[in-house]
Amino acid sequence: MTSPTTSATAASEEPLPGVFIFGISGRVGRLLASRLRTRGMTVSGLTRSSQQAAALQADGVTTVSGELALATTQEIASMVSGFDVVVFTAGSNAGHPDVTDAIDDAALARVSEALSGTQTRLILLSVLPEAWRERSLSDEEEHYFAVKKRAEVALTREPIDWVILRPSLLTDDPGRGTVALGPAELHDEITRDDVAAVLEALVLEPTISRRILELNEGPTAVTEAVGRVARSYQA
Template sequence: MRIVIAGGHGKIALLLERLLSDAGHDPVGIVRNPDHTADLEQAGARALVLDLESTDVDTLAGHLDGADAVVFAAGGGSASGAERKLTIDRDGAILLADAAEKAGVSRYVLISAMHTDEFDASRAELPAEGDDVFQVYLRAKSEADADLRGRDALDWTIVRPGGLTDDPATGLVAVGARLETGTIPRADVASIVATALLEGVAVKTQFEVVSGELEISDALTAIRY
């Protein structure tokens, strides 16, 4: 499978690229900075240098021609301002969906965040500072998720992980429509995405996930949300 990953230099994306490459697949990571190409190559991926904030649907769709799936793992980052939460976390995800539909790529996995729909609307407008930036982030993720759920042409999966850690993978998770706050290693999130793609499970589902007691494949196969 040729799988194109937006945010290809992120921590989860690099772990996912290694998993896909080791399984004999062809991961392609979208990166804005050409200096990141070597890191992707070390992870077994090819780099596509493209700025999601300045490209258009037709250009991105051209790069998706022949792909089997896309993954949105991009984000403005913790140091970015409120505006980039909207232009990357929301608009970037929607742009990738538009391009996937135009290119005829039906499989789409979106890495979102836990409890995104519970943002405080009174604090999630621009301009925003301080704690309100987080509310804008939740709003951006929520609106991107809602857009994807409304696309009948895409076989989407929305993964909403809890707090991310750099701990080693456990392979054990808990999933649900809504979970209490918890944490999960980034390596397990990467495995969840890889499993959803390679096993063809959790299609048309949205779920929250933290570390738990179920094997990833079993947990995803049982999802019925």
């Protein structure tokens, strides 16, 4: 697989990984799909509507129609078969607790179960625990954070190749191309475009495995930030 870091240019002739995205119709998922397609990578994802599918297919993305909340482990395994990386950007965004339970917890558990016994990587887009703490949280938001934490804990106990990315507060501002990335970062905010850029770099950096990374705005170029993390774990 091609690495985004300059230290791994020798791997540049290796085939690019195929990527399946749960949450591909969301804002981060769509940005990530666009970035990966620009590289010429094979990208697919689960969509709920023909309108979503048509828009993605116009960009060269293949789609599977269905409801993530209803998909069985066997159905998920069939969807992701043949892909090198699964990225999970789906979530309720602190919506109704039933949706949070169904997507952020139960569906993620079925995805990780579907990957058991495979070499497929799972990259989870989660949330920084401190996010939103500067405001009074609703019951739905408190439930959301509790579920996200529980889901993370469960994933870390699975015998698969996983990475958890915890961004700070997401914004729709233009991406800066620079971030702060590491095992622990301060909470501020980060653009969705920069989150997608970091996910792209993580897809292309297979040496980062079974790690929790926190992400915030910062001064370091995305590829260098991911490269530093990779090198720190190889030292």
